[in-house]
Amino acid sequence: MSDEARDFYYHTPxxxxxxxxxxxxGFSFSLNNSPLSIPNSSSPDHEPQAFDPCSYxxxxxxxxxxxxxxxLARAFGLSPSSPEPLSGVKxxxxxxVDAGSETAxxxxxxxxxxxxxxxxxxxxxxxxxxxxxKESVDDGGESSKQGSKxxxxxxxxxxxxxxxxxxxxxxxxxxxGYRWRKYGQKAVKNSPFPRSYxxxxxxxxxxxxxxxxxxxxxxVVITTYEGQHNHPLPATLRGNLGGMLMPPSMVAPPAGFPQxxxxxxxxxxxxxxxxxxxxxxxxxxxxxxxxxxxxxxFQISDYGLLQDMVPSMFLKQEQ
DNA sequence: CGAGTTTGACCAGCGC
DNA sequence: GCGCTGGTCAAACTCG
Numbered sequence: 001m002s003d004e005a006r007d008f009y010y011h012t013p014x015x016x017x018x019x020x021x022x023x024x025x026g027f028s029f030s031l032n033n034s035p036l037s038i039p040n041s042s043s044p045d046h047e048p049q050a051f052d053p054c055s056y057x058x059x060x061x062x063x064x065x066x067x068x069x070x071x072l073a074r075a076f077g078l079s080p081s082s083p084e085p086l087s088g089v090k091x092x093x094x095x096x097v098d099a100g101s102e103t104a105x106x107x108x109x110x111x112x113x114x115x116x117x118x119x120x121x122x123x124x125x126x127x128x129x130x131x132x133x134k135e136s137v138d139d140g141g142e143s144s145k146q147g148s149k150x151x152x153x154x155x156x157x158x159x160x161x162x163x164x165x166x167x168x169x170x171x172x173x174x175x176x177g178y179r180w181r182k183y184g185q186k187a188v189k190n191s192p193f194p195r196s197y198x199x200x201x202x203x204x205x206x207x208x209x210x211x212x213x214x215x216x217x218x219x220v221v222i223t224t225y226e227g228q229h230n231h232p233l234p235a236t237l238r239g240n241l242g243g244m245l246m247p248p249s250m251v252a253p254p255a256g257f258p259q260x261x262x263x264x265x266x267x268x269x270x271x272x273x274x275x276x277x278x279x280x281x282x283x284x285x286x287x288x289x290x291x292x293x294x295x296x297x298f299q300i301s302d303y304g305l306l307q308d309m310v311p312s313m314f315l316k317q318e319q
Numbered sequence: 320c321g322a323g324t325t326t327g328a329c330c331a332g333c334g335c
Numbered sequence: 336g337c338g339c340t341g342g343t344c345a346a347a348c349t350c351g
Contacts, residue, residue, distance in 0.1 A: 182324055184343055197342070201322080210342090 164224040172196065172211055172221055177233040180209065191215035202231050 173180070173196065180198035188195045195212035207227040214220040 189340060
């Protein structure tokens, strides 16, 4: 499918042994027990495989477009060997999408992935496309609501890169520096918690995000970003960021926000976040839990959105 | 009054 | 074909 071919996407999990080493200033990544370290010039006295995410990139930057998804991908050990510059990274399940390459990348695949998140997006795009067409017909193609639609349907199958992570928080909608407008909420199957849909309020910015709570652990909020911001952070909030490495939702922890949160990227990668108000860092969890700052962990076993959205951090570049 | 939220409706994809 | 589910729209409503 052209759509898939045009995007980057995550492959469903299957790598059961991703291991993330950790240090106070960074983390390493290994694939199938093969350490995959990312150079770090700022943390020489840490484990060799460690690197300083802060000096490497930041989620915020990534979302802001100042750092591309390729960087993000690299930072997390994604698409480690991709030679060509990536133009985007996408979280989505790869249903049948190229089963061929998928198998190639995921030897143990067995996976689940029941998901339809990716498909859902496609669907939504199409849905809107249709809708827009209808409306266009109704008002001669100048529907006032067009605004939002024009972008999404925009180029029909074109899907935005997605990035999902989990955070341990008591508030559903975490502050991330950007302004969001909620445009929908839906009950999620098999979950007592609804999923909320947000869109960046900045004009021309088509970034969206979905927020929902894990039904397995209500204290965990699953946030999925879709697209990249094409504008800077609101000035008023920018100061709080300082380009620190933290998940988009964590950029500006609200008052009362738990100082620790964890982010789980791929199937078994668990990141812990320890914020101290002023400085914050990501602390990926490693098997031995050596990080002194480890606060909380969370293992995704296999469920709904996460399963679908964050099956693993493996990306694949389109061909 | 503008911006954001709520909520019911609509629609498409998917599985059976 | 039908029902379920996810995603979005948009009118009504709330809030500052």
